[in-house]
Amino acid sequence: MCLAIPALIVEKDGVRAKANIGGVVREISLEIVDLPAEVGDYVLVHAGFAIHKLEKEYALETLRLMREVLG
Amino acid sequence: MKFASEFRDRELVSGIVEKIGDVCRHDWTLMEFCGTHTVAIFRHGLKTLLPDRLRLVSGPGCPVCVTSRADIDRILSLSDTPGSIVATYGDMMKVPGSTMNLSERRARGADIRMVYSSYDAIALAEKNPEKKVFFIGIGFETTAPSTAAAVLKAAEAGLGNFFVLALHKRTPPVVGALIEHGTSVDGFICPGHVCSIIGAKPLEPVASVWKKPCVVAGFEPSDVLQAIYMLIRQLEEGRSEVEIEYLRAVSYDGNANALAAIDRVFATTSSEWRGIGMVEDTGLMLRDEFSRLDAAPFTDRDITSRPDPAGCKCGDVLRGDLIPTQCPLFGKTCTPQNPVGPCMVSSEGSCAAYYQYAGE
Ligand code: SF4
Numbered sequence: 001m002c003l004a005i006p007a008l009i010v011e012k013d014g015v016r017a018k019a020n021i022g023g024v025v026r027e028i029s030l031e032i033v034d035l036p037a038e039v040g041d042y043v044l045v046h047a048g049f050a051i052h053k054l055e056k057e058y059a060l061e062t063l064r065l066m067r068e069v070l071g
Numbered sequence: 072m073k074f075a076s077e078f079r080d081r082e083l084v085s086g087i088v089e090k091i092g093d094v095c096r097h098d099w100t101l102m103e104f105c106g107t108h109t110v111a112i113f114r115h116g117l118k119t120l121l122p123d124r125l126r127l128v129s130g131p132g133c134p135v136c137v138t139s140r141a142d143i144d145r146i147l148s149l150s151d152t153p154g155s156i157v158a159t160y161g162d163m164m165k166v167p168g169s170t171m172n173l174s175e176r177r178a179r180g181a182d183i184r185m186v187y188s189s190y191d192a193i194a195l196a197e198k199n200p201e202k203k204v205f206f207i208g209i210g211f212e213t214t215a216p217s218t219a220a221a222v223l224k225a226a227e228a229g230l231g232n233f234f235v236l237a238l239h240k241r242t243p244p245v246v247g248a249l250i251e252h253g254t255s256v257d258g259f260i261c262p263g264h265v266c267s268i269i270g271a272k273p274l275e276p277v278a279s280v281w282k283k284p285c286v287v288a289g290f291e292p293s294d295v296l297q298a299i300y301m302l303i304r305q306l307e308e309g310r311s312e313v314e315i316e317y318l319r320a321v322s323y324d325g326n327a328n329a330l331a332a333i334d335r336v337f338a339t340t341s342s343e344w345r346g347i348g349m350v351e352d353t354g355l356m357l358r359d360e361f362s363r364l365d366a367a368p369f370t371d372r373d374i375t376s377r378p379d380p381a382g383c384k385c386g387d388v389l390r391g392d393l394i395p396t397q398c399p400l401f402g403k404t405c406t407p408q409n410p411v412g413p414c415m416v417s418s419e420g421s422c423a424a425y426y427q428y429a430g431e
Binding site: 066 | 075135209
């Protein structure tokens with residue numbers, strides 16, 4: 001039930017937006033998202049609400065740590 | 072960067088599996104708290120990739136499964152109110168109450184609708200001004216802010232026919248309750264999306280007071296494996312800290328906007344967890360200021376705590392004491408088509424996950 005899915009914001013009007021969630025465009029609310037999110041940004045969406053703005057550098061950092069092998 | 076496919080790369084996954092094999096020297100038991108993790112672990116067959124000395128058990132992290140039978144009965148009683156619409160997330164429809172579930176109640180004529188979002192319930196109230204719309208606010212901290220947003224919206228709009236049954240649960244105190252109950256778990260794979268909201272910080276007592284390492288994990292296969300790797304490293308090195316694997320979704324302090332919405336609308340109270348009992352500070356109730364929107368006065372006041380169905384071991388399963396296949400009813404009288412307990416109902420319940428993926 002705590003599933004949240006990365007979605008690309010494709011339209012925005014104030015705190016309402018449309019986002020592409022795995023190929024389906026749905027209306028979402030930006031009222032509780034942590035950081036300002038704009039068209040072209042990815043957010044995590046849960047039950048119709050963006051709950052977090054996804055940022056590339058954090059994803060890249062995790063990928064780097066995953067690949068890191070300690071000697 | 073799509074924030075998903077990158078984390079499913081086979082080579083990446085096998086690299087982490089190798090790292091786990093390299094660091095794991097002892098027998099360890101890890102609990103994935105969250106039902107969404109349980110499903111990810113089964114769906115990607117992650118258990119088959121791990122060393123034999125590592126045991127994974129599922130925890131009480133499915134909000135549907137831990138909702139008490141009495142609370143299901145309270146939801147059912149709301150649908151008895153004349154001129155009412157009960158609006159709920161689809162996950163709740165098949166959870167057995169004492170006599171029937173919501174789906175059966177609907178078949179008998181009650182107006183029960185599935186909604187995707189709390190705002191869909193607001194729209195129902197706007198469209199049906201002559202009806203009372205009862206929205207079932209259920210879920211952990213991931214979902215609570217969206218209920219809070221709906222309460223604020225309804226209050227602001229002066230919507231007189233929208234009510235919320237607040238059944239949300241807070242997770243960090245229940246981890247403490249589990250440990251105090253006695254558990255064989257050495258470390259916790261912590262719920263990524265709950266922590267998107269609350270941050271990693273509220274887990275600190277688990278690591279510092281109870282000395283159980285915590286790693287907040289994402290939900291792609293590489294995320295879960297990397298979190299397991301981080302936990303094993305902590306355990307093998309004798310550390311117990313709160314670490315974040317899911318950096319792209321979780322910060323130490325959480326989502327201030329969402330936390331403010333929760334705090335504005337709800338006060339903390341105790342709450343009953345199936346299999347665990349009453350746990351202080353794990354419930355959220357509407358603040359007095361919003362009491363006009365409270366659905367609780369419309370529920371049947373005579374409903375009290377009720378025991379789980381005879382023979383159902385959901386309680387032991389939710390605490391990680393038993394695995395579902397150890398329940399005598401598993402796969403016999405209890406199946407997803409005909410669930411006896413809630414752990415078999417929700418697709419994220421451990422019993423349902425074991426049933427669906429057993430033998431794969
Ligand atoms: S298999 Fe069914 S009866 Fe047994 S614990 Fe799971 S839900 Fe309860």
